[in-house]
Amino acid sequence: MSGDEVALSSDEDVVRARHVTRRLAVEAGLRLVDQTKLVTAVSELARNTVIHGGGGVLTAGLVHDGPRTGVRVTCQDEGPGIADLDRAFQDGYTTGNGLGLGFGGARRLVHDFDVRTAPGQGTTITVVRWG
Amino acid sequence: MDGDSRIPILRMGRLLLVTIQVDMHDRMAVALQEDLTGQIVRTGATGVLIDISALDLVDSFIGRMLADIAAMARVLDAATVVVGMRPAVAITLVELGLSLEGVQTALNVERGMALLPSVATEPDADEGEDEDDGPVSEADAAPAR
Numbered sequence: 001m002s003g004d005e006v007a008l009s010s011d012e013d014v015v016r017a018r019h020v021t022r023r024l025a026v027e028a029g030l031r032l033v034d035q036t037k038l039v040t041a042v043s044e045l046a047r048n049t050v051i052h053g054g055g056g057v058l059t060a061g062l063v064h065d066g067p068r069t070g071v072r073v074t075c076q077d078e079g080p081g082i083a084d085l086d087r088a089f090q091d092g093y094t095t096g097n098g099l100g101l102g103f104g105g106a107r108r109l110v111h112d113f114d115v116r117t118a119p120g121q122g123t124t125i126t127v128v129r130w131g
Numbered sequence: 132m133d134g135d136s137r138i139p140i141l142r143m144g145r146l147l148l149v150t151i152q153v154d155m156h157d158r159m160a161v162a163l164q165e166d167l168t169g170q171i172v173r174t175g176a177t178g179v180l181i182d183i184s185a186l187d188l189v190d191s192f193i194g195r196m197l198a199d200i201a202a203m204a205r206v207l208d209a210a211t212v213v214v215g216m217r218p219a220v221a222i223t224l225v226e227l228g229l230s231l232e233g234v235q236t237a238l239n240v241e242r243g244m245a246l247l248p249s250v251a252t253e254p255d256a257d258e259g260e261d262e263d264d265g266p267v268s269e270a271d272a273a274p275a276r
């Protein structure tokens with residue numbers, strides 16, 4: 001995957017992550033609703049990387065599968081990791097002062113959602129939305 | 132983007148008008164919430180109209196800001212209407228799981244205005260300039276972060 005990269009450490013970086021994702025979604029030919037779903041999911045994940053993961057990096061690029069084109073985005077951090085994934089996915093579960101919607105919501109907004117995490121091992125989340 | 136830029140708030144009689152035209156980062160959203168609450172108190176506004184037709188995304192943070200603004204305005208006796216949400220944004224919000232409970236929405240500015248009774252029917256009618264320096268301080272509006 002040819003990659004765009006965005007360092008994630010601040011509010012402004014989350015906005016940058018949204019813009020990079022939008023540009024790729026347009027390039028991939030995603031419909032407007034699909035673009036919006038992907039960009040919203042990435043906004044949630046990138047914010048989690050900044051707030052819960054202590055910062056990290058986003059990589060994004062186009063992916064192809066036969067005739068299909070999609071956008072793949074990875075948010076990676078070296079933070080505390082997620083001990084209880086099932087709970088993290090639950091709407092309303094938060095260890096901060098959010099609504100606890102971001103993580104579970106992001107999963108609903110994409111086609112593929114892959115998490116690698118362990119306590120003390122950081123968190124890497126990769127999502128794909130296909131056109 | 133300027134890290135300290137703020138979203139302008141326009142005053143029209145007893146109405147406060149906000150048009151969000153940039154992709155706000157989180158601190159900007161928090162600042163807008165604080166500014167609006169402060170302005171409601173200072174001006175005695177009875178209505179707040181927020182135009183989000185330029186926004187191509189409302190995520191959980193911005194959605195919560197809209198809900199918080201509406202809730203705080205209500206406590207301060209002002210009604211809030213959010214207008215112009217794009218269809219793709221609305222569809223995404225539902226799937227994200229955000230209900231925007233307690234937030235009144237309208238298709239466009241005109242319809243939103245019609246939902247704010249103080250503007251439509253009684254522009255400054257029977258109420259003089261009441262003193263609104265009530266017990267609410269701006270600090271109360273700052274969300275815990």
Ligand SMILES: Nc1ncnc2c1ncn2[C@@H]1O[C@H](COP(=O)(O)OP(=O)(O)OP(=O)(O)O)[C@@H](O)[C@H]1O
Nearest residue numbers: 048052053088094095096098099100101102103123
């Ligand atoms: N990158 C991460 N590193 C460590 N913990 C995480 C990470 N992402 C999510 N979590 C954990 O999962 C929980 C749920 O995340 P979710 O995004 O759903 O809610 P939130 O960020 O707390 O609130 P919201 O996103 O609604 O503002 C978080 O409170 C946090 O404990």
Ligand SMILES: [Mg+2]
Nearest residue numbers: 048098102103
């Ligand atoms: Mg979150």
